[in-house]
Amino acid sequence: MVGKIVEVEAYRGSDDPASHAFRGLTPRNAPMFGEPGRAYVYFTYGNHYCLNITTRESGIPGAVLIRAIEPIEGISAMVRLRPKVPKLALTNGPGKLTKALRIDKSLNEIDMTKHGPLYVTKAEAGDFEVGRSTRIGIAAGKDRLWRFYVFGNPYVSQRQTAEGLQRPRLGRKEPERVI
């Protein structure tokens, strides 16, 4: 299965009250303090896994939550994992995409920079614009515009009207693929 990442949120450490790492190292958030480029998978609300990719050097907490992807290959397999769900809703949320890609805690801490069961890689992509807004589903840290998404992409999660929404800016970066 292959998808293009179209929506992410950034989380940091003691300077970010919305982050799992805000109060320091715990067993759950340990990957955020570890090597960059690893998966940080956590379970929440009794039902859902969420996938992050760690971003900062060892000892400094940081991760990017993958909130939505655009399905590219293996769509029938994704539908099998999320039966009776229309294509547009297959992977447009952090808990939805982990289910559609069968991502769970067994992939926690996996190296996502190398070819393996779950990894990211650069791919061709035309020009696109990046929208940004406040992060979704958080109680603190609402002042930061740390949610980023491909502007106008229909596979972005349905809450683009979150407060703090800004019109597209930032540049043309190649999006990446998840497998």
Place this chain on the structure above:
DNA sequence: TCGAAGATTCTA
């Protein structure tokens, strides 16, 4: 050991 909250989703 216990209670409350949670980087969500689905249904009514």
Place this chain on the structure above:
DNA sequence: AGAATCTTCGAA
């Protein structure tokens, strides 16, 4: 708008 559902963490 509210329930579901259970892990995690901090406080007691």
